[in-house]
Each structure stands twice: as C-alpha cells, then as structure tokens.
Amino acid sequence: MGGVYAQSIAPKYSNEFMNIGVGARALAMGGAQVSSVRDVTAAFWNPAGLLGIKNKHEFTLMHAEYFAGIAKFDYLGYSTSLDYDNQIAVSLIRFGVDDIPDTRFLYDANGALNYNNIQFFNAADYALLLSFAKDFSDEFKFGVNAKIIHRNVGRFAQAWGFGLDVGGIYLLDDWRFGVMLKDVTSTFNAWFHNADMVRDIYSQTNNEIPVNSIELTLPRAIFSVTRDVQITDEIGVQGVIDLDFTFDGRRNTVLRTSLVSFDPRMGFEVNYSNKFFLRGGGSNVQRIKDFDGSFYTSWKPSFGLGVFLSEKFFIDYALSDIGGISQTPYSHIVSVKVSLKELDGRYRINKGWKD
Numbered sequence: 001m002g003g004v005y006a007q008s009i010a011p012k013y014s015n016e017f018m019n020i021g022v023g024a025r026a027l028a029m030g031g032a033q034v035s036s037v038r039d040v041t042a043a044f045w046n047p048a049g050l051l052g053i054k055n056k057h058e059f060t061l062m063h064a065e066y067f068a069g070i071a072k073f074d075y076l077g078y079s080t081s082l083d084y085d086n087q088i089a090v091s092l093i094r095f096g097v098d099d100i101p102d103t104r105f106l107y108d109a110n111g112a113l114n115y116n117n118i119q120f121f122n123a124a125d126y127a128l129l130l131s132f133a134k135d136f137s138d139e140f141k142f143g144v145n146a147k148i149i150h151r152n153v154g155r156f157a158q159a160w161g162f163g164l165d166v167g168g169i170y171l172l173d174d175w176r177f178g179v180m181l182k183d184v185t186s187t188f189n190a191w192f193h194n195a196d197m198v199r200d201i202y203s204q205t206n207n208e209i210p211v212n213s214i215e216l217t218l219p220r221a222i223f224s225v226t227r228d229v230q231i232t233d234e235i236g237v238q239g240v241i242d243l244d245f246t247f248d249g250r251r252n253t254v255l256r257t258s259l260v261s262f263d264p265r266m267g268f269e270v271n272y273s274n275k276f277f278l279r280g281g282g283s284n285v286q287r288i289k290d291f292d293g294s295f296y297t298s299w300k301p302s303f304g305l306g307v308f309l310s311e312k313f314f315i316d317y318a319l320s321d322i323g324g325i326s327q328t329p330y331s332h333i334v335s336v337k338v339s340l341k342e343l344d345g346r347y348r349i350n351k352g353w354k355d
Contacts, residue, residue: 028304029267030281047143
C-alpha cells in the first residue's frame, strides 16, 4: 500500500525554464548577454541594459519550439521610459507542453478499453517580470527585477513563487562590464498537490504519493565583458563573454568545486551598417563520459541573423538547441521587435552608450 512521504526542500535545478533565455539575438550568441544587451529583452538578461533603449515604447515577441515541437516557449516584453533617468519593463514567459493524454480512465468499470475516456491536460511554467532601471551616471546603470513564478500541471499540482534579480552595467569607452545577480534572496516555489486524484493509481504502482512541498532556487551570479570594435565605416564587431557562477554544489561544468561551479558562455555579432547582423556563440560546455570509459567535451553552438527592416521593425532569427548533449533536433527561433517614438533630448541626460 502506498504511503504519503514528506518531501524536503529541493535546492537544485529549480525553475530551469528561466535559464533557457529570451530573444533570438541572445540565443544566437549563446546567451552571452549580461553586459551586451540594451533593448527590451534586457528585462530578462540584465535590467540595467534597459537604459540603452532609444525609443519611448519598445515591444518584442518570441516563439520557439523544443523537443521536435512537443514543448513550446513563448515570450512577450514591453518597455517604456517614465522619466529622463529611468526605464520600466513588463515581461511574460511561458514554457509548456500541451494536450498531454490522461489515461487513468482508459478502462471503464467493466474493464473494457474506451478511448473516449481519455482526457487531456497541459503542463506549463509561467513567469511575470516587473523591471525597473535607474541611470546613475554616464558610466553606471542599475536595474532590478521582481518576478512571479507560476507552475501548473493540469489539475494535479500547481506552484507559486517569488524572486528578485539585481543587475548593473559599467561603460568604459568600447568596453562594457556587467553583473547579474539572479534570485538574490532565493526563490521559493510552494507546491500544492491534489493527491486525491492520483492516490489510487500511485498506491497500485508503489509510487510515492506527492505532498505539498517547497522548491528552492538558490542565488547565482553572472559576470560579463563586452568589447566593441569598428573594423571599417560599415563593419563592426562585438564580442561577449559571460561567466555564470552557481552555488548549488557540483555541476557538470568546465570548473567546479563543492561550493561553486563556473560555466562560460561566449558570443559574437558582426554588423554591416547596423542593418544586417551575423551572430554566433557557444555555451553549456561539459565533460561527458563515454560508454568505453573515455571522456569527451561537449558544447552547444548557436547561430543567427538579424535584419533592421526600418526605424520601427527589427527581426531576429536563431538556430539553437535546448542543451548541448541533448538528442533533440535544433530549434528555429524567431523574434520580432517593434520600436516607436524615438526619445527626445529630455531623456537619457546621462549618456555612456557609444551612440
């Protein structure tokens, strides 16, 4: 007979959907964005970068599908200026698998197979980010996120969580230095399970019956450097390196200890007249043990393009995977950005950005 078991706080790999990333530009560059980003997607990567926006209103929309289209990732963002030295943004993220068959009642009371009894449910993760950025000087920009997390597994279980992020960018000539502190106070997800719906099935299969529990997302820190180089009057290059520090024990990263693991991400962008962009990146470097006992190094490459269509419209494309060692095919990611009403001289009294 199955019993009810108490579950301890799980401090590892919680809210991992928040580490996938948003924006085709960012994903094409391997997710190396903390010091590079300066558009509406900065609300996710580093809210301080929102101060690089040059328009009163900026919208973005992204769609991606993973695991051969089984899982869908959608992102919507909006940012605007309230005053000359601040910026706000609202972001909505959904990562979900829809139309999952519920076969608990596949056999009716007489033991006959009845496909009409199959019901369907969705399993989805949601995040709402409320961002604020403050312009302190020509050199230093600061931002903070408040995020609300909701996770839902049909009528079986749901969770609510809350967290805070803090970010900063320092500008020095052609260099940018950034830091992003994610989940600075830790993010707690409170899970509520409808155990009565699965109690009989779990008891028959000797599975643990779920109980209400707490899931913990520990803080992480990302340090970043960006360098801009103008090759000719028409051609410019940007290189970015992010170093992600996690504090939840040993991860399969390039460098790791019992206290902290270090995961590098690198990206580049080549632009022609700031209208056409070619991008590439690499991330998720891991050392994998093969079946014969030998080791090999795996990483996740990514590529992308961007086109400046007009003063209002920008479209980005990326080819990327959800994990460097996954067997799923690469995903095509498209995002569109709309910018309206260029800021006048009353805004951005503090400069710093090259343009």
